[in-house]
Amino acid sequence: MHQLVNLDLLSDLRGDLLSLEQLKNVPFDIKRVYCLTKLHADHPRGFHAHRQLQQLVICLSGRCRFVLDDGHQKQEVWLESACQGLLLGHSVWREMYDFSEDCVLLVLASDYYDEADYIRDYQEFLAATEIR
Ligand code: TYD
Numbered sequence: 001m002h003q004l005v006n007l008d009l010l011s012d013l014r015g016d017l018l019s020l021e022q023l024k025n026v027p028f029d030i031k032r033v034y035c036l037t038k039l040h041a042d043h044p045r046g047f048h049a050h051r052q053l054q055q056l057v058i059c060l061s062g063r064c065r066f067v068l069d070d071g072h073q074k075q076e077v078w079l080e081s082a083c084q085g086l087l088l089g090h091s092v093w094r095e096m097y098d099f100s101e102d103c104v105l106l107v108l109a110s111d112y113y114d115e116a117d118y119i120r121d122y123q124e125f126l127a128a129t130e131i132r
Helices: 122-131
Strands: 002-006 009-012 015-018 032-036 045-050 055-061 065-069 076-077 084-088 091-096 104-109
Touching: 002 076, 009 091, 045 122, 055 076
Parallel strands: none
Antiparallel strands: 002 084, 009 015, 032 104, 045 091, 055 084, 055 104, 065 076, 065 091
């Protein structure tokens, strides 16, 4: 349903450097990059799936909890290190909770923003997973 990808940080006394390269440590063509910042523990996000989109989510700072659901089973994943990227394929219902105050999420996406690619209704998502 999801995969944690190990990312090499170039770390020295000056700090950490994270390099992300299309079709190298990111397994798809990158068409969009966005960031989630100023997140709140009491304001969960997500609550949708995508029809086609692939994403790699990296927690650059702080921590948060993902609940992932493929329509058959649920998994919980904590993201709390820039050394790990959470690879989300299409057709995964995702919910994000428990953001720390310093949480910064970087998201790489395989396509441009397109609201038509979203499934925001959970019953519709379950019906779509049964059809496949
Ligand atoms: P959404 O993907 O639902 O956010 P999250 O999963 O983090 O809760 O997006 C929130 C709003 O922002 C929604 O109205 C769509 C818009 N949006 C864009 O315009 N462009 C983007 O690249 C993204 C990711 C969202």
